[in-house]
Amino acid sequence: MFVCKHNSRRSHMAEGFAKSIIKEEIEVASAGLEASQVDPLTIRVMQEVGVDISEHTSNALDEFEPKDFDTVISLCGCGVNLPEAWIKRPVFADWQLEDPAGQSIEVFRLIRDQVKSRVQDLVNTVAQSVFQGVS
Secondary structure, three states: OEEEOOOOOHHHHHHHHHHHHHOOOOOOOEEEOOOOOOOHHHHHHHHHOOOOOOOOOOOEHHHOOHHHOOEEEEOOOHHHHOOHHHHOOOEEEEOOOOOOOOOOHHHHHHHHHHHHHHHHHHHHHHHHHHHHHHO
């Protein structure tokens, strides 16, 4: 679960990258402390790197159950505002990435690239722990 305040930019970038990297039967979702709308610039910069999030919708966190997710990532420093049940999942991190809202497309691209790098690292870390548990 990737969480941001409004579920309109960073969390959708993370969800899109995770789904494009994992391509397996692992549930990946994003939500906001409150629902909003997916920012059109977010859709555009993700399309530039071949990830289509045009069908994503903005969802509120309370539409989901914490028990359904092992990993919760806050992308905006909103971790302090999350209900305790979300913070107490087996893996929790608060990445505190800048919100590109209202900024240039170059800033959106910079944040997109930061999100991609972090998601790739997260996927690698989770995969390593899964494979270690299997052996």
